[in-house]
Amino acid sequence: MATTTIRELCLALTGLLSLVGSVHGHAHGHTDAMPELSSIPVGPNYKHPIEDLDKDLPFSQPVTFAHLPWQRCFSAAHSSPLDIAIVGFPYDTSTSYRPGARFGPRGIRAASSREKKGRSYNTVWGVDPLTEGGLNIVDCGDIPITPFDAQHAFKQMEQGYRQVLWHNTTVAAGKQWTHPRVLSLGGDHSIVLPILRSLKEVYGPISVIHLDSHLDTWDPYAGYTGIASEQSAITHGTFFWHASREGCISKGTSVHGGLRTKLFSPQDYVIDRDVVGFTLIEAQEIDDPEGMDGIIRRVRKTVGDTPVYLSIDIDVLDPSIAPATGTPESGGWTTREVKRFIKGLEGVKLVGADVVEVSPPYDTVAEVTSVAASDLLVDIMALMVKDSVGKGKTAEGVKDEL
Template sequence: MPFDTAVTYRPGARFGPYAIRSGSRRQREARGYTLSWAKDPFAEGVKIIDCGDVPVNPFDNALAIDQMEVAYSTLLRRALATPERAKGTMLNPHPRIISLGGDHTIVLPILRALNKVHGPISVIHFDAHLDTWRSYPGAVTNQSRVTHGTFFAVAQEEGLISNTSIHAGIRCKLEGEEDLENDESVGFQLISGDDIDDLGIPEIIRLIRKRIGDSPVYLSLDIDVIDPGLAPATGTPEAGGWTTRELKRILRGLAGLNLVGADIVEVAPAYDNAEITGIAAADLVHDFLMMFLSDHPPTKRKARGDPRDEL
């Protein structure tokens, strides 16, 4: 979804899908097995398809958002290529789509489309920012309220998300406590960026899984949840983020949830160096595929040739 005309700082995420595809050039069916997952998504008997780019209007945001919703709804109506591998508790399973952004506003049309088949769903939101603000100063029309920092508030007003959603990695500056109160009213529990030091990765995984339970859940990942030193190509960087390795470990711990879709957004390659961010984003998409295909987190693998075994 090459859309970036609802950003509040640096533009450029319309080229994110291109950068992620470029970063995935070394990922292929012939070598998809990973030590972390002990699996290969391309060897699981499922059909994985790149559906191409959604054509979005670069001049009219209302039209562009409508185009994205129509495109997503159309894909959701496709018959499953491998229905025997469908996961989840829904009576009528649908294709599960990984969306490449684009700025984070693309999640609003995605949630509108998902709502037609699943009703209100929970959201796991990895980001440096809340994205639940009601509006920005100067938002004087309905459409000007819809930005990459307000879309969750709009989604809550439209009844698209449940009151069992959760953020992880938040570390942005706020107006004050009122922002947190508003965030809670939109339906989110908050795990801050600092919590990875204070709580540790296993506890963060436990908190997310406890919050979500068995409900249908959508996973939305803003690349800026990673520290800009490791993923500089993003429109609104915030210092003090998680490492790529920490984030990948948390994702593995969420396997087996009732995922109905996922996205990775805000990759803006004009600010990248040596494809650092594009490669990281592509690798996270590989993790999304494994999450879709796994009934539970992978078993911790014992290192081979551990010198301690000889003591």
């Protein structure tokens, strides 16, 4: 036994000396090419065939969304074409109740780890969103956003989104999409204001499909407390009010879905409908005879063939399903129902989307909220990919269904 041990130690020492010699040789200018896998030296007792180790496991590698390649999209030197970009907004300075959504992008990415090329064909959508059509889909990482100065943070968010939005797309994306489409990971819901400001420069006022338990159109100067400055009037409950005043939202073609919030007064609904211009769909309407299918038809009829932005506050889900959010409200929809809603948007001209208000510090050890958020984003990606490669419904097909 002792003899065997000494022999093994000698072999290990020989291998170590060889490695040191190799390093020493390279330090003196040697530039030997990487050997082929079949010629890589192994120990004398290694009996297994050499395999290709350039692959990902669900729980391995640096964490990007669905193991997508990471690119430094916010560098001035970045010029690669983008078709769909994942962008994180680690910001929660504008929350009114629970903070923590600044960790949302990190949590959502970690929860997406089981999604990866080679296991990404979506049977519901009939496409593989990670490989279909040669599209360039990348994770751009997070916009660096200061948590100390909200006014400057909004400038950073708008600049970052614009930098991605004004990239070229690939030939594979076709003529319909000359600008990349961005899947945004929140962050609190106020991140949508700089996003809508950026999209307005490309598409003009756009329709918004907003899934949320709250209106987010509160008039900050009529009942909303805590205003100490113009910037403090912008919160995750007032940003749509500001977006409407700035002409970012197409009045009369936008929809709220999943509402079940308490109000300051019935006047809040009047402002939402008549001033900001949203159609309101309450959460309990899913129990009507037509259910989710009726809600989908109503939404599609409202937005028609206009450019549409989809914003999903994770609190549209019931807190029994998604507890990790800033302002939970009981009585929400299920993950399956929201996935059914997203599938019903096929053929809508979706220019961008987000999932926001995921606050991992309040999640369970099973990461149920982050998992739900990441899965909804995968479905939205499939929606975008399907129409990019010409497999989705056309605008005429949408009209025929209305």
